[in-house]
Amino acid sequence: MRLTLHFILTLSFLFFLETSIIKFEGENVTFHPNITGLQINSYYWTFMQNNQTEKIINVIIGETKKIHRTRFEGRLDTDVKNGSITIFNLTLCDGGTFQGVFFIEGGKISDHIVKLEVKDSDKYTELNILVGTNVTLSSTLQKLEEDQVVSWMFGKQCPEREIANNKKNSSHYGDPFDKVFLNLTNGDLIIPQITVRLSGRYHFLILKGGHPYISGIYDVTVYDADEYIEQNIPVGSNATLSSTMQKLEEYHVISWLFGKLFPEREIANNKKCPSKHGDFFDNVFLNLTNGDLIIPQITKSFCGKYYFKIWMSGYSYISEIYDVRVFDQVSVPNITKSTAPPTNGVCSVTCSVENGPEVNLTWFRGNISISSSSNQNVSTLTLLQHIRGEDSSTYSCRAQNPVSVQRKTLDSQRLTCHNSGTAKLWVILVIILTILVMVVVGAGLFIHRKKWKRGHVRDPQGS
Incomplete structure (x- = not known):
């Protein structure tokens, strides 16, 4: 009797030692109490996080009672022969302290304590989705069998709520999940016209015979392409x-x-x-x-x-x-005068620049824009401007694109805009006046000479 008691106390001491396990999100974990040589009559496991403890499973003489409404509901299984538990599809929120308490016919024999840390991993499918898109999250099944249960859960970090289950009637979860539904043929989750509020992690779990055997995580990010x-x-x-x-x-x-x-x-x-x-x-x-x-x-x-x-x-x-x-930086514009003769004292000048994406040409009189042009279908962009000869304003041409501006000013002093017809008339008038002057002068000389000759004829002795 003393030997048996000593053996049980020794086992109790060994089992009370803490162990630590590190797992990654999406993996499964099994806690083994490693009790051998003893017949376990009953046991239970608890989970502690943030100084709050909850019982997650209770087994009494082979009768298993899973505690509902815990974070592990649908993901927890146990082996009543050795008292181990398995948690499927771990999430970042599953980290904490697990304690197994075991009893034999003679009473409690041990506490088995495990500290679990769950780390983020790349074992999820990352999706970047445009707002308003119809989204399908695959369950990876070709066809959903009668004895298969598909559960979809949503949470920003950890599964916070079940949003679809093929064995439960559709529930109105309220905005934004009221339009989400299951494809009952293959268990896919359908999200019509997804919104930014539906960004987060979608966990799916497939059970067969009450045991989870397929799981996965989608990390969904919804963005609005119009907000850039x-x-x-x-x-x-x-x-x-x-x-x-x-x-x-x-x-x-x-x-x-x-x-x-x-x-x-x-x-x-x-x-x-x-x-x-x-x-x-x-x-x-x-x-x-x-x-x-x-x-x-x-x-x-x-x-x-x-x-x-x-x-x-x-x-x-x-x-x-x-x-x-x-x-590219826009080039400096070039200003040229038209070779055509001015009309009514008006000259034509052209501003030109090498064209490119979103290049724009603008004429200015002083600081006032008077005309502009852009055309993506030509290699050289040009803009014509008419200027009166008597106009003393300052004209300039600006070439611009989204990253640069170049401007060139017109030298109006070198711009002559006299009408060609008017110029010819002035030349003719000058010639006519010159001829008239010459005629008048010639006539005067002729009359003077004629009078001089008459005077010499009347007075021949005085000559």
Whole structure:
């Protein structure tokens, strides 16, 4: 009797030792009490987190009673032969202290204590979805059998609520889940016209015969493509896209995504080593102080949308979207006078510039815009302007695109706008006046000479 008591006390001491286990989100874990040589009559397991303890399973002489309305409902199984429990599809909220209390015919023999830490992992499917899209989350089943149970749960970090179950009547959860429904053929979850409020983690669990055997997690981020910041950047500049964060903390996980129309690839992540993409993104890097994205000597290949994604409180969301457009500097415009002769004292001058995306030409009289032009279908953009010869205003032509401005002023002093017909008339008038003067002078000389000759004829002796 003393030997048996000593043996039981020794077992009790050994079983009371704490053990620690580290698992990743989405994995399964089994706690083994390692009781051998003894017949367990009953046992129960409790879970403690944040100084709050709840009983999660109770077994009395082979009769299993699972405690409902716990975080492990539908994910917990036990082996009554050895007292072990298994938790399927671990979540980030499952970390805590598990205690198994075991009894034999003679009374309580041990407490088995396990501290579980659940870490985030990459074992989830990450989806970046445009707001308003009809979304289907796959259960991975081809066909749902009669004895299979599919449960979909939602939470920002951990499963907080069940939103669909093929064995339960549809419930009105209220906004925003009242339109979510199951495909009863294969267990897929259908989310019509998804909204930003439906961003979060979707956990699915498939049970057969009451035992979980398939599980998965979708990390869904919903973004609004209409809410973006337009960035116009000159070719060759060093561009910085702001994360809007003052400082990155150790627990922050950030990511920059790139795509022409929607997020297609990750180009930077503060928790991953920089990787070479074999293209123009190889020189892009993160400012690890504040999460800004740095693009040295940007080229037109970098045009597209950049999405800043951050994980906070266990879930992710896209907080900033940049629509990056890259332009060449606009060239200096050229002003030329028309070779056609002026009409009614009006000259024609043309401003021209090498064309490019969103190049615009504008004529100014002083500081007032008087005409403008843009045309993407020509290689050289031109703009005609008519100016009166007596107009003493200052004229200038401005070439502009989203990243640069060039202006050229017209030298009006060198611009002669006299009418050609008027000029010819003046020449004719001058010639006529000259001829008239010559005629008058000639006539006067002729009359004077004639009078002189008459005087000499009448008085021949005095000559």
